Amino acid sequence: MTADVMAERGRLDIGRVISETLQVLRRNIVTFSILGLLLAGLPMGIITFIQARTMGGLATGKFSFSSGYFGAIGIGGLTAMITNAILQGALIYATVQDLNGRKASVGDSLATGLRNFLPLLGVTILFAVAFVLSSLLLIFPAIMLACAWCVVAPSVVADRTGVFGAFGRSAELTRGSRWPIFGLFVLLAVFFIVLGTVFNVLSGVSMMAANPAAIVAQMTSPLFVIMGVIRQTIGAMIGSTLVAVLYVELRRAREGAGPQWLADIFS
Numbered sequence: 001m002t003a004d005v006m007a008e009r010g011r012l013d014i015g016r017v018i019s020e021t022l023q024v025l026r027r028n029i030v031t032f033s034i035l036g037l038l039l040a041g042l043p044m045g046i047i048t049f050i051q052a053r054t055m056g057g058l059a060t061g062k063f064s065f066s067s068g069y070f071g072a073i074g075i076g077g078l079t080a081m082i083t084n085a086i087l088q089g090a091l092i093y094a095t096v097q098d099l100n101g102r103k104a105s106v107g108d109s110l111a112t113g114l115r116n117f118l119p120l121l122g123v124t125i126l127f128a129v130a131f132v133l134s135s136l137l138l139i140f141p142a143i144m145l146a147c148a149w150c151v152v153a154p155s156v157v158a159d160r161t162g163v164f165g166a167f168g169r170s171a172e173l174t175r176g177s178r179w180p181i182f183g184l185f186v187l188l189a190v191f192f193i194v195l196g197t198v199f200n201v202l203s204g205v206s207m208m209a210a211n212p213a214a215i216v217a218q219m220t221s222p223l224f225v226i227m228g229v230i231r232q233t234i235g236a237m238i239g240s241t242l243v244a245v246l247y248v249e250l251r252r253a254r255e256g257a258g259p260q261w262l263a264d265i266f267s
Contacts, residue, residue: 012177012253014184020249021242024098031094031106032237039087039113041233045225047076085120088240089113092157095244096265116156122163123152147178147185153240154247158265173250181246188242192235203227 025032051073090113094104127149134142148171155166155173174181203224218224 012180012249014180017184017242017246017249018187020099020245021238024095024241024245025237028094028098028104031104031109032091032241033233034106035087035090035094035109035113036233036237037229039083039090040236041229043080043083044232045229047080048228049225050076081121081124082117084236085117085124086110086113087236088120088153088243089116089157091237091240092154092244092247095241096154096158096248099245099248100265112157119156119163119166120153123156123166126163126167127152143182144178147181148174150174150181150185151243151247151250154244158247173247173254175254177250177253184242184246188239191238195231195235199227199231 090109093112094109097104127146130149131142131146134145149167151170151173152166155161155169156163159166159169161169203221203226204218
């Protein structure tokens, strides 16, 4: 274990998390863009377009909450959850490989995502259910719970904890660092709000349109769909990479994990 790693033990450096995230993205921009586009951007673009076309019935008075409508919503949501789980696994693998000085290919990353997508889907569902239920009681404890469990996905992929073990592992790693993590995710939320606003302006969308037909026309325009695909791709890339880097930095801070640990993860 190196002296600099020992010096870092016990302290999570949020500035370093952000810096490492940006560097990983820069070094892997092509691989991450391909994965993000295939597994986040395109699926969300298709889902958004279909939903907007379905809602077009609002303008003509022919819209109804039929079984077909709910079926389309359900299938779209499940598809997005599955592709997002695969993307998380792929980008976590690629990020850890990069931090270990190795270059991950699209194929290897995708294979890792496919191998882990079922447990990742499981932790995603459990995380969402727990967050919603806790939010019904008090919102702030729910946010702190989210901070405690923020690295469940990397725990599944890197530590191979299984679905339920990932929550305990994440809570252990984040103990003592949850306020800095909270601040990090506030910054991330602000960034995503700004990003969404910029893309809405670029795509010419205004939800202040005079009638539903105008809103639907905007949402189904090619420019809006393309901008939505790009925005979703960027957001997914940044979010998954940041969580993976955060996991690595938490292990360094809490356990003093050094370079050899990184080398052993996927060996």
